[in-house]
Amino acid sequence: MTVMQTKPADTARTAPADICSAPPRRHPRPDGQDRYTISEVVAFTGLTAHTLRWYERIGLMPHVDRSHTGQRRYSNRDLDWLDFVTKLRLTGMPVADMVRYAELVREGESTYAERQELLESTRRDVLTRIAELHDTLSVLDHKISFYAAGK
Amino acid sequence: MTVMQTKPADTARTAPADICSAPPRRHPRPDGQDRYTISEVVAFTGLTAHTLRWYERIGLMPHVDRSHTGQRRYSNRDLDWLDFVTKLRLTGMPVADMVRYAELVREGESTYAERQELLESTRRDVLTRIAELHDTLSVLDHKISFYAAGK
DNA sequence: TATGACCTTCGAGTGCACTCCAGGCAAGCG
DNA sequence: CGCTTGCCTGGAGTGCACTCGAAGGTCATA
Numbered sequence: 001m002t003v004m005q006t007k008p009a010d011t012a013r014t015a016p017a018d019i020c021s022a023p024p025r026r027h028p029r030p031d032g033q034d035r036y037t038i039s040e041v042v043a044f045t046g047l048t049a050h051t052l053r054w055y056e057r058i059g060l061m062p063h064v065d066r067s068h069t070g071q072r073r074y075s076n077r078d079l080d081w082l083d084f085v086t087k088l089r090l091t092g093m094p095v096a097d098m099v100r101y102a103e104l105v106r107e108g109e110s111t112y113a114e115r116q117e118l119l120e121s122t123r124r125d126v127l128t129r130i131a132e133l134h135d136t137l138s139v140l141d142h143k144i145s146f147y148a149a150g151k
Numbered sequence: 152m153t154v155m156q157t158k159p160a161d162t163a164r165t166a167p168a169d170i171c172s173a174p175p176r177r178h179p180r181p182d183g184q185d186r187y188t189i190s191e192v193v194a195f196t197g198l199t200a201h202t203l204r205w206y207e208r209i210g211l212m213p214h215v216d217r218s219h220t221g222q223r224r225y226s227n228r229d230l231d232w233l234d235f236v237t238k239l240r241l242t243g244m245p246v247a248d249m250v251r252y253a254e255l256v257r258e259g260e261s262t263y264a265e266r267q268e269l270l271e272s273t274r275r276d277v278l279t280r281i282a283e284l285h286d287t288l289s290v291l292d293h294k295i296s297f298y299a300a301g302k
Numbered sequence: 303t304a305t306g307a308c309c310t311t312c313g314a315g316t317g318c319a320c321t322c323c324a325g326g327c328a329a330g331c332g
Numbered sequence: 333c334g335c336t337t338g339c340c341t342g343g344a345g346t347g348c349a350c351t352c353g354a355a356g357g358t359c360a361t362a
Contacts, residue, residue, distance in 0.1 A: 039308075050351055053311090069358055071309055087287040090280075095349065116298035123291045126284050129241075133281050136238040140274045147267035189339070200339085201321055208342095220328060222339055246319065303362100310357070321346070327339080 035065070035073040045082050052082075059099050060085060062106065091126050186216070186224040196233050203233075210250050211236060213257065242277050 038049045047055075052072075055061045062081065065073045088098050101118055104111040180187075180195065189200045198206075203223075206212045213232065216224045239249050252269055255262040 037308085048351075049309090051349085054350065057312095067309095069309085071358085084290065087283075087290055090283050091287055112298050112301055116295060119291050119295050119298070123288065123295065126288050126291065130281055130284050130288075132238075132241050133277050133284070136242055137274065137277050137281075139235065139238055140270050140277065144267060144270050144274065147263050147270070150263055199321075202319085204341085205320065220339085222328090305360105305362080307360090308358080311355090313353090315352070316350085318348090319346105321344100323344080324342100326341090328337100329339105330337085331335085332333100 034075050035067075036075075036079070038072050038074070041074045041079065041082070044079060045086065047082070047086075055082075055085070058095065060095065060102050062102070088122070091122060091129065093122060093125075180227065180230065185226050186218075187226075187230070189223050189225070192225045192230065192233070195230060196237065198233070198237075206233075206236070209246065211246065211253055213253070239273065242273060242280065244273060244276070 036044070038052055041047070041052060042049050045052075052061075056064060056072075061078065064078055065075065067073050085098055088101075089095075097118075101115065104115045104118070187195070189203055192198070192203060193200050196203075203212075207215060207223075212229065215229055216226065218224050236249055239252075240246075248269070252266065255266045255269070
């Protein structure tokens with residue numbers, strides 16, 4: 001991976017993004033930098049470049065800034081968004097629903113209520129899935145102890 | 152759904168099944184019955200008839216008994232197996248891996264160790280997924296409280 | 303100036319887990 | 333007897349979430 005030469009970050013960027021950003025950063029990012037190439041983002045997130053471009057095409061990413069030659073330059077805010085999307089994906093949320101949330105974010109403050117609803121419904125799903133997994137865990141433990149005793 | 156006329160259950164059935172059956176029954180089953188039609192199993196499990204036949208084709212089900220006219224007759228043991236498979240599916244285990252486990256069960260006692268290993272690795276996956284979901288939950292809670300305060 | 307690493311787009315292809323369809327058999331009912 | 337319902341089979345189709353390929357542009361270094 002080549003770490004590209006970067007211009008100083010545009011402080012005036014007004015790309016719509018989720019106002020409420022996640023405080024804990026899971027991927028180390030070089031300090032004082034705000035313009036990452038796609039291959040850097042691949043390294044940070046574990047997603048493929050193809051998937052990153054595809055997310056953009058389907059409207060799951062806010063518009064990503066470009067270099068003067070047309071190459072993508074991701075901001076820290078974009079990385080935060082990708083972290084969030086990755087978490088939503090882990091809950092089993094369909095991509096279409098995540099796109100819907102992204103649209104609400106783009107539409108601005110007037111969609112706060114709807115966003116809150118969507119997240120609350122997702123929260124309920126997550127709690128259900130956790131309960132199911134605990135249930136499964138107890139079945140697994142039961143069977144494992146059977147095999148452990150049996151031989 | 153038609154509740155079919157049933158013969159008394161073959162007590163001599165020796166179909167290979169997981170010796171270690173799950174004690175808690177999640178779907179109500181009529182007492183004293185051991186031969187269910189496919190549509191009864193659909194009602195019990197929530198799976199579709201297509202999916203049940205497909206599970207059999209790919210080797211995920213032990214061989215299901217048939218009526219004299221060739222229709223499937225599921226036993227309580229088959230239902231236990233389906234409950235277990237459904238739980239494994241919830242963990243995100245690929246169908247191919249479940250088929251592998253089913254094969255081990257068919258091969259008999261000599262595969263106890265390998266079955267135990269497989270279940271233990273699944274157990275680790277489940278714990279990981281639970282941790283991921285808790286992580287996601289805290290992000291959701293953070294955002295929800297932001298929206299709740301913000302409007 | 304040429305090589306190779308990196309990037310671009312758009313459209314097509316892949317793998318998984320179902321899901322459906324066509325064509326047909328068997329049983330119960332008026 | 334004919335109608336309806338339920339079930340059978342094998343193979344084809346669907347939807348999702350990527351994943352890849354082709355053709356070509358850009359850029360730093362040899």
